[in-house]
Amino acid sequence: MTAAPPATTTEPGTGISSSSSASKNLLSVSDLTVLFDTPVGPRAAVDGVSFDVRDREILGLVGESGSGKSVTLSSIMGLTRSDSARIEGSARLGDTELISADESTLRRIRGKDVGMVFQNPMTALNPVRTVGAQLADAIRLHDRTVSRAEIRERSRDALADVGVPAPQMRLGQYAHELSGGLQQRVAIAMALINAPGLVIADEPTTALDVTVQAQVLDLLLAARERGASVVVVTHDLGVLAEVADRVAVMYAGRIVEIGPVADVIDHVAHPYTAGLRASLPRLGTRMERLTGIGGAPPLLVDRPTGCAFHPRCAHTETVCTTDRPELRPVGDAHASACHRWEVLHG
């Protein structure tokens, strides 16, 4: 089935699309809303999120736990399987609308056009099946005609590509026989084995130690070199500073700031991003204690009025408690959803 439903009336982005003329968009998410049934009625875990992923770009999605980063991506790929979730809006991958796509369309896209790397490599690999068997699955799911020898060869090459030593031997091993770093390499090899155009990495470095983190980030950069676009979800702004081209900061289910990584880090235009940046530990500067962001992210069932961040914000004014700020351009390709961004903007 070639299901390409007619383009729904989608909003043309929010002020930041003006500068996207330079390169083509691979993935276009617009006004994505994910509603979960809660005891007090449906609540939006993702609330009108729009962003684009351009060709050969690494986009970072950053935010605290519960800010909606992972839900955003799993909804796009149809992984949010819950009877109590409702997904609205649009996500177009090339010519295919993903949100309304049927299961067989999604199945064809997953693994072939989009590869996904999960947070915890220990749980992303099946403990009772060998690495080789799982890599073979990934190949055979999208090409039933490949021979066994071909599968072996491609699996071996895929492992070699991500720097797994002795790839031939690894094919017969189980996940528990590998170190955490090797497990994540295998998981990445599995996501990349069909050379997908889009790679989604959901906190790929969180479960790894720092040296391995850098190696995994290099793999994402290498994937981009081979022509893929990458979406990296993380709560670590430092990770994004290293690899991302653009960053989208999420808070309470909305994108509060989006822009090129240098702009977002050097010319912060949202107090939440400023808080994230301030809470990064820095080598070489001795701090008495790390600066955190006071308070906690709001509950799904109890979102503040106006700007969701205002109870934790140092710059709150009356307008912040009543009007919800929309994303507005604050610079070239840089947008912020803050009433008082000028106060911060340096």
Added chain:
Amino acid sequence: MTTSLTLTAPARVTSLRSVIGSITRYGAVATVSWGVLALIVLAALVAPLLPFYDPYTQNLGGAYLPMFARADDGTLHLLGTDSLGVDTLSQLLLGARLSLVIAVGSVLVSAVIGVTLGVAAGYLGGLIDRFVVVMIDVSLAVPRVLFMIPVVAVLGSSLWLLILLIGVTGWVVFARVVRTQVLSLRRRDYVDAAIMMGSGHLAVVRRHILPNLRSSVVVLASLDLGSVVVMEAGLSYLGLGVQPPQTSWGLMIEQAQDYIVTDPRLLIVPSIALVVLVLAINLGTRPFTAEFRPGRRRGAESTVLPGA
């Protein structure tokens, strides 16, 4: 510790020594249990070929013979004879055949039904899950024997009916455990990863859910095997199971109770056989709990052992 083992490709098991090695590595208890099980199965299989095997001929003149006694016609009865003069050892072997067939058959039936319903409920959720849960509750509320008595009364007793009845009423054990395991398994990252690779649901179940259920299903089956042998004995004891001149260990025990004072041997022999079989099954399958779970050292305590 065993890094050198894991780093080399596993050698194909060829030599006799490695065969013995792969059997005995589960420890003395399991090895002995398997030996006993093999012996019982072998004895049951080859029984008709044995020279003394004659579980049907009655000889009223040679009833209640003690062990190692010879009848008038000179036949040696290693375990003596029963109230009708039938050779007890032959009966024991005949009983082993039926007890084993019924045990294995009904556990298979239970496992197939239980795993199917458990996976369906746990994986699909929703209405199907609710339906299965209600079925489980109902099944648990109704005693198995209470369900079997009227069915056997109406349809009459037969081997296949017995297997079917015990099997059909025993699925709950499997369904309950499998369902809860699948509930957690389907939320594992590697299930999401498989779906993200383009797997359909059937492939996910076959490649990722079922292999992970293997260890617990084997454990459940082994526990169930023991209890089914006892249940068959109980049913035969109630007169609902195997009917004479066929016999099972349960039926032998039932028939022996009339002579418990005059000739306790008739009770003790099949009882010991039953205990040995059930023990061998339970002790012999114990190592699988740890063994089927990669990453766990053998001998590690199992966490899935449910109450029998």
